[in-house]
Amino acid sequence: MSTEEQSLTGEQMNSLEKVKKQLKQVFGETTDLAVEPVDVGQYKGLMCYLTTMTNSAFIMEHVVKKLAMSEHKEPISKEETFQQLEISAYSGLSHQTLQNIDDVMFKIVLGNAAIFIEGCAQVLVLDVRTLNSRSIEEPSTQNVVRGPKEGFTESADTNMSLIRRRFNNVKLRFEKYELGYLTHTAVYMAYLDGEVDEEILKQVRETLSSSHIDSLFDSGRIEEMFHSKGKGIQLFPTVYSSERPDAVCSCMINKRIAIIVDGSPFVLIVPTIFPDFFQSPEDEYQWVVIGVFSRWLRYFAFVLSLIVPALYIAVTSYHQELIPSVLLTSIAAQREGIPFPASIEILLMEITFEILREAGTRMPRLVGPTISIVGALVLGEATVQAGVVSNINVIVVSLTAISGFVAPIYTFGSKVRFFRFGLILLSSLIGLYGLVLGCCLLMVQLTRIESFGVPYMSLFSRWDKRRVT
Known part of the structure; x- marks a missing residue:
């Protein structure tokens, strides 16, 4: 949105016509924006979502059918209607209440659906994202003969679940960051609380928070940022990357921090030392003598x-x-x-x-x-x-x-x-x-x-x- 455009907030969002005009100014003539008039109880409403980021069948089945609120025969106020939507109709869906059109449109871009009610200053945002992603497959790098065959995918949620499944431990932490002012890519920092050095944890947080990159599509861009944080001329890689959940979890046990980028199957590990690049996950799954011999052979x-x-x-x-x-x-x-x-x-x-x-x-x-x-x-x-x-x-x-x-x-x-x-x-x-x-x-x-x-x-x-x- 350009700085010349006026954002709608609070009472200004009472008018559905103003909301339509604002959406058209921001999204332009994009064909995947659905702006559908709906009836919310006894009131007029508007539902907005991106068809490329959501499942239209899911929205019709779980969102539109509940907007009629047929169980309420008596007329109720707009505020009560909004509360009933939050408490009863969509209690099973992750949702938020927003009052700023900029925040609402950012949520729409992420794959959420927004419900506006005529004369109501609040907007209900529902998490209806149903993105298609690659299924869990064997890693294309770091192949092993013996060991787990699961590999990370391009979905950050899937990658975090693969790590969580291996750590039945309440110390596991995930922290979220958004990098790239054009892409707003989700980046997650994973670590074991109490096991990681606080000074290193602080440096990683500062590096992610102070990033001013324009776009982020793969963890390789983050690797460049961390690469410059070392001392001396960095002729060797100072960041370890892996497609294997077991390798990443093994590093986290050894007091490391994992960086997960949404859209990349490669998870980064910092800090990294020279021997890390000569260790295979398979070394831990076989006789120790064979593992040591293989490592020295490398x-x-x-x-x-x-x-x-x-x-x-x-x-x-x-x-x-x-x-x-x-x-x-x-x-x-x-x-x-x-x-x-x-x-x-x-x-x-x-x-x-x-x-x-x-x-x-x-x-x-x-x-x-x-x-x-x-x-x-x-x-x-x-x-x-x-x-x-x-x-x-x-x-x-x-x-x-x-x-x-x-x-x-x-x-x-x-x-x-x-x-x-x-x-x-x-x-x-x-x-x-x-x-x-x-x-x-x-x-x-x-x-x-x-x-x-x-x-x-x-x-x-x-x-x-x-x-x-």
């Missing part, structure tokens, strides 16, 4: 995905004395006739793989796997046969790519590739010295990062008011 794969291409370039280009003679002879034989140096070979193959991965992600679901397999096999074999790259190069890039997918959280694994390219460039310039320098800079950066005051590299520390488990 750490090892992370290191491989970072340094293998850079290490190959460094030792083949600058430090051949470190390679056993038999292996060095084999590598030299494979590289015979290759027109590019090892660094260019690696960069070409890495870029090619990134293109294939992006194509496989964006292609239709039925075609994507085919493109990835055909591209990887046919293109890789063709480049080797053409003498553009060597077999050992294909092995190095393949090992690196497979290791990069071991991390349970995709957002974390996707960021590793940027550091990989940096290490490749340093190794191409000064060999192993560049690789060591890059790793040292990376470790310095990791130790400087904080998430809401919690050190990012708190590997095995327990909570002591400033740390998480």
